[in-house]
Amino acid sequence: MNSQIRKLFLVLCLLFVAVIATTTYWLWRSPDLEARQGNPTLVVRQLTIKRGLIYAADGRTVLARNRPRKIQGRTWYLRVYPQDDLTAHVVGYSTVGRSRAGLEKSMNDFLTGSNSNLSTVVDRTLDKIRGLTQVGNDLVLTIQPEVQQVALDQLEGKCGAAVALDPRSGEVLAMASSPPYNPNLVENRFEEILAAQGACTPAAPLLNRATQGLFIPGSTFKVITASAALESGRFTPESRFDDPGYCTVYGKRVSNFADQSGPEAFGNVSFAEALQNSINSVFCNVGKELGPQAILEQAKRYGFYALPPLETPESERRPSGLYQRGRLVLPDDPNAVDPGRLAFGQERLLATPLQMAMVAAGIANGGVVMRPYVVDRILAPDGDILTKTSPDEYSEAVSPQTAAELAAMMELAVQSGTGTAAQIPGVRVAGKTGTAETGRPGQNDTWFIAFAPADAPRVAVAVALSDQAGTGGGTAAPIARSIMQAVLAQSA
Amino acid sequence: MSLRNRELLNLLGVGILIGLGFASVYIARQSVISTASLSYLAFFLGLFVAAHLVARAVLPYADPYLMPLAALLTGIGLTMIYRVDPDLALRQGLWLVIGLGVFAACALVIRDYRALDGVKYILALCAIVLLILPALPGLGATINGASLWVRLGPIAFQPGELAKVLLVVFLAGYLRDRREVLASGLGRFGLPPLKHAGPLLLIWGGAMLILFQTNDLGGGLLYFAVFLAMLYVATGRWAFVAVGSALFALGAYGLYHVVPHVEERVTIWLHPWSDPVDAGYQLVQSIYAIAGGGLFGAGLGRGVLVTPEGGTYIPFLQTDFIYSAIAQELGLAGAAAVLLLYIVLVYRGFRIAMLADDGFSKLLATGLTVTLAVQAFIIVGGVTGLIPLTGITLPFVSYGGSSLVANFLVLWLLMAVSNRVNARAAGL
Numbered sequence A: 001m002n003s004q005i006r007k008l009f010l011v012l013c014l015l016f017v018a019v020i021a022t023t024t025y026w027l028w029r030s031p032d033l034e035a036r037q038g039n040p041t042l043v044v045r046q047l048t049i050k051r052g053l054i055y056a057a058d059g060r061t062v063l064a065r066n067r068p069r070k071i072q073g074r075t076w077y078l079r080v081y082p083q084d085d086l087t088a089h090v091v092g093y094s095t096v097g098r099s100r101a102g103l104e105k106s107m108n109d110f111l112t113g114s115n116s117n118l119s120t121v122v123d124r125t126l127d128k129i130r131g132l133t134q135v136g137n138d139l140v141l142t143i144q145p146e147v148q149q150v151a152l153d154q155l156e157g158k159c160g161a162a163v164a165l166d167p168r169s170g171e172v173l174a175m176a177s178s179p180p181y182n183p184n185l186v187e188n189r190f191e192e193i194l195a196a197q198g199a200c201t202p203a204a205p206l207l208n209r210a211t212q213g214l215f216i217p218g219s220t221f222k223v224i225t226a227s228a229a230l231e232s233g234r235f236t237p238e239s240r241f242d243d244p245g246y247c248t249v250y251g252k253r254v255s256n257f258a259d260q261s262g263p264e265a266f267g268n269v270s271f272a273e274a275l276q277n278s279i280n281s282v283f284c285n286v287g288k289e290l291g292p293q294a295i296l297e298q299a300k301r302y303g304f305y306a307l308p309p310l311e312t313p314e315s316e317r318r319p320s321g322l323y324q325r326g327r328l329v330l331p332d333d334p335n336a337v338d339p340g341r342l343a344f345g346q347e348r349l350l351a352t353p354l355q356m357a358m359v360a361a362g363i364a365n366g367g368v369v370m371r372p373y374v375v376d377r378i379l380a381p382d383g384d385i386l387t388k389t390s391p392d393e394y395s396e397a398v399s400p401q402t403a404a405e406l407a408a409m410m411e412l413a414v415q416s417g418t419g420t421a422a423q424i425p426g427v428r429v430a431g432k433t434g435t436a437e438t439g440r441p442g443q444n445d446t447w448f449i450a451f452a453p454a455d456a457p458r459v460a461v462a463v464a465l466s467d468q469a470g471t472g473g474g475t476a477a478p479i480a481r482s483i484m485q486a487v488l489a490q491s492a
Numbered sequence B: 001m002s003l004r005n006r007e008l009l010n011l012l013g014v015g016i017l018i019g020l021g022f023a024s025v026y027i028a029r030q031s032v033i034s035t036a037s038l039s040y041l042a043f044f045l046g047l048f049v050a051a052h053l054v055a056r057a058v059l060p061y062a063d064p065y066l067m068p069l070a071a072l073l074t075g076i077g078l079t080m081i082y083r084v085d086p087d088l089a090l091r092q093g094l095w096l097v098i099g100l101g102v103f104a105a106c107a108l109v110i111r112d113y114r115a116l117d118g119v120k121y122i123l124a125l126c127a128i129v130l131l132i133l134p135a136l137p138g139l140g141a142t143i144n145g146a147s148l149w150v151r152l153g154p155i156a157f158q159p160g161e162l163a164k165v166l167l168v169v170f171l172a173g174y175l176r177d178r179r180e181v182l183a184s185g186l187g188r189f190g191l192p193p194l195k196h197a198g199p200l201l202l203i204w205g206g207a208m209l210i211l212f213q214t215n216d217l218g219g220g221l222l223y224f225a226v227f228l229a230m231l232y233v234a235t236g237r238w239a240f241v242a243v244g245s246a247l248f249a250l251g252a253y254g255l256y257h258v259v260p261h262v263e264e265r266v267t268i269w270l271h272p273w274s275d276p277v278d279a280g281y282q283l284v285q286s287i288y289a290i291a292g293g294g295l296f297g298a299g300l301g302r303g304v305l306v307t308p309e310g311g312t313y314i315p316f317l318q319t320d321f322i323y324s325a326i327a328q329e330l331g332l333a334g335a336a337a338v339l340l341l342y343i344v345l346v347y348r349g350f351r352i353a354m355l356a357d358d359g360f361s362k363l364l365a366t367g368l369t370v371t372l373a374v375q376a377f378i379i380v381g382g383v384t385g386l387i388p389l390t391g392i393t394l395p396f397v398s399y400g401g402s403s404l405v406a407n408f409l410v411l412w413l414l415m416a417v418s419n420r421v422n423a424r425a426a427g428l
Helices: A002-034 A040-047 A102-106 A118-129 A145-155 A190-194 A218-232 A271-276 A280-290 A292-302 A339-343 A353-364 A400-416 A472-489 B003-028 B035-058 B066-084 B086-109 B120-135 B159-184 B194-213 B217-235 B238-258 B260-270 B281-293 B322-355 B359-383 B401-425
Strands: A062-071 A074-080 A138-141 A160-165 A172-178 A240-243 A246-249 A252-255 A267-270 A321-324 A327-329 A368-370 A375-379 A385-388 A393-396 A430-436 A444-452 A459-468 B140-143 B146-152 B155-157
Touching (some): A002 B281, A002 B322, A040 A074, A145 A160, A218 A280, A218 A292, A218 A430, A280 A292, A292 A339, A353 A430, A400 A430, B003 B066, B035 B066
Antiparallel strands (some): A246 A252, A444 A459
């Protein structure tokens, strides 16, 4: 029987080797398994790290901090957001039950000190050896709390978003989305957030409408058409047009629009006056002459058709461009796009407030769009600066000359055109309104994009609202003005 | 060095290891557990030294590694149980007293284990009665879908654990008697005539029926595997293994379609990630724990096993999923070490079987060893997702009174066989 016993021993050894191999297999799969929701190992590992703090631009206002709690002999660091809803959409949340969002999600590696920055790795290894709590890196944002507060207050009760950039650097000075939510409720009172009622239907307060809200750009897009027109060399601000009050596209008349100021038909006007008064028929004809490809190419140079750059998670940003059935499309066939309607921002065009703020900032900055950023610097636990974001060119959208001409045309719009509501005493403001028909009466998407001071810009803004009965000049321009005033009130 | 001195030395080594384990748990969780609980360790060591003294008196030639291996596995289990729930560790300690008591009583009373051969049919009958007990109304209790328990007052126990040992003793005796006939006197189709195989099949058919009736799939698989292994060792015929496996596969296939419980288990095994919060929860959490342990684990008392509310992330952590807990806190190294201990145990067990000079002893030692090994494989394979998960204990390690007592009965039988084998080899 002994030879049978020997063989049986081999069989049993094989069985044990098989289970050891299976155990090893799971070890090999662990990086993938760790990322899964509901893995308690990951949750506990994350929550026993003393997460880095998040500060506003002033370096004092704390946007996110920790509340230590001892449970079962283990110290858990639960997150508290002292400013409640102030920066909810940018900062996001980090919770036990619902994982993370916003910068808390995208900057998690820094906030937990798990990044591969050399000094962080050394700190972490030493902490581990000494059995100390792992400590994360702090973030200092570019958000100015006063400006952010104004933006949030101005949007209250409305459905929309506002973005303020420093056109010279790309710093995000304010980014607000309405309706907002209180990140402190996410952990235990999430149903209150879900049940929130707002001006939007559905309210969807968790949505960051500044970066993932898609609005029809309407007449604000005329700035991009004008960019393409001036860049082409075929038009100047002085080019003359005849406005009959409508434009013929594919043999059909497209009437001028609610947004424009002045008479129904302006007659003989210059290109600059057409932008000042937002005359659809002029832009319609310019669009037809340029063709859709040239306009879309210009839009791309401003950042359309790409995810707008920012440190927030990719899933919380959306690209701007032509959308068809909820998906971004870039038609190869020029005939698939109506150039006339494209030129004044209809024709299935959708844009995020951040994208339109980049357009305004690019023009303000002599045609160069700076890469938007919201994290100014990352600090080690001892306060040393680990990384400091330096301003970076995103694209050269238009030539300095075109930018100057566009700025002058936009200044006219605020001085005596559609955007007079954005005037600030003693400051030269350049801006452009937008009132986009959604096909539902009284539910227009309204816009205002602007920058100031026009001669030496320090702030560029975009405000977008949905479900508005009024025009961009009447609804969005006053909000943009308040935000710009708040920025200009800060020391430069 | 004498065999018993070697055993004592090994036991002391085990004591030091387990002492370090208890100390680690205590340091990591001193805010949760009390100092008094450290006395469990002294208690643990004392018990095994007492068992060793019994062995010194009546089993002087027994294999010196079996008891230290059992002590190490029990100690690792006790440390993990203590880490998760110190109160439960105390209860496991009490079961350990009973287990070692049974070990000592058997060793002192039954001086020649071969006497069991003479009463094998009575033992078989006892085993069947024990297996039927939980199915009796008023006596049986169903816990977690398996009707394995008998409740007497405050104590619930699994008679199947004892039946398992009795059946191995019976099979060893029966197969020794019939092995020549089974191996040579082949009838049609290369199979032994019904006259010889009949009683065997009858007893096994009955046992299997009861097992499936009680929904104890892990038990069913274990019995069948041990049966086949012993049949193979007794006859040397792969044909039996092949036919037996085919029968088992057929039965399993039928069960898969008839019993919803079985179909659910198989579905979870094949697709654990399709429902990670409900049906697949146990297995998915077990895999998270194993994967999260890494190479060397989080350290005793430092792993993620206990929820802030005091429960465990994996249900039945202390019984079925103790391997996952070991992998989480001691890592792949610790988990593989535990599995290696079983391989060493199998090696010692088979060595005894090979040195034995009579068929009964050979088959008995083989059967008992295979029981421990296959049981460990079924549960570890189950919690790692290698095979469908069925609830069964990890021998010596898991929390569970009946199982622990039965395992010490196995330890006594193996040591008794090796005592006789070594004594004869020494010419005594």
